[in-house]
Amino acid sequence: MPIIRPKSAQILCELVQVQAPKRVLEVGTAIGYSAILMLEHAPDARLVTIEKDACRLEIARQNFEKAGLSPRVETILGDANQVVQNLDGTFDFIFLDGPKSHYGRQLPHLLNHLSVGGTIVADNVLFMGKVLSGEYPAHKHRTAILRLREFLQLVQTNPNLESKLLDVEDGMLIIKKIK
Ligand SMILES: C[S@@+](CC[C@H](N)C(=O)[O-])C[C@H]1O[C@@H](n2cnc3c(N)ncnc32)[C@H](O)[C@@H]1O
Numbered sequence: 001m002p003i004i005r006p007k008s009a010q011i012l013c014e015l016v017q018v019q020a021p022k023r024v025l026e027v028g029t030a031i032g033y034s035a036i037l038m039l040e041h042a043p044d045a046r047l048v049t050i051e052k053d054a055c056r057l058e059i060a061r062q063n064f065e066k067a068g069l070s071p072r073v074e075t076i077l078g079d080a081n082q083v084v085q086n087l088d089g090t091f092d093f094i095f096l097d098g099p100k101s102h103y104g105r106q107l108p109h110l111l112n113h114l115s116v117g118g119t120i121v122a123d124n125v126l127f128m129g130k131v132l133s134g135e136y137p138a139h140k141h142r143t144a145i146l147r148l149r150e151f152l153q154l155v156q157t158n159p160n161l162e163s164k165l166l167d168v169e170d171g172m173l174i175i176k177k178i179k
Helices: 006-019 033-041 054-066 080-086 100-112 142-156
Strands: 023-027 046-051 073-077 091-096 114-123 161-166 172-177
Touching: 006 033, 006 091, 006 114, 006 172, 023 033, 023 100, 033 046, 033 054, 033 091, 046 054, 046 080, 054 073, 080 100, 091 100, 100 114, 100 142, 142 161, 142 172
Parallel strands: 023 046, 023 091, 046 073, 091 114
Antiparallel strands: 114 172, 161 172
């Protein structure tokens, strides 16, 4: 089951704890592991989480129930590429952990719903080190690697954003909306 790795999870928890967001969006629920971590470290937060796999989302719902967190979670079953175009309201923290090759196309929609001062954490942005290697990628995973490079470029050249790339596990990008 693809869930956040330990060191990345620790960073995510620390960020959430320090920033104490009130409204969190997650793209890529899987079975709810990272969502539960975030809710446990931000006791005042409510969370909206998007997953396209109905079986995984059902397990996540059961896990939220067992953890006593269901009243604070809204789950959305669907393709995040569509869902992010029709979000309601503003979020102050977004965990981007869905399809890696679609981070870039989701970014403008996410930024429309991120408050100024808010944070996006994008996981697995380095794709086993291949994103920063400078080499033209071999056929396997080429699309994901090229699109992740474009995503990093998009973030780093946007004057409304500050970002920090952490070389931890598969790479985490911390993005702050400054205006
Ligand atoms: C890395 S896993 C998420 C792990 C989870 N955040 C955690 O750490 O506990 C990525 C998830 O994104 C989902 N996913 C992939 N493409 C998606 C899409 N287009 N829309 C919504 N979810 C998608 C996958 O089904 C998978 O469960």
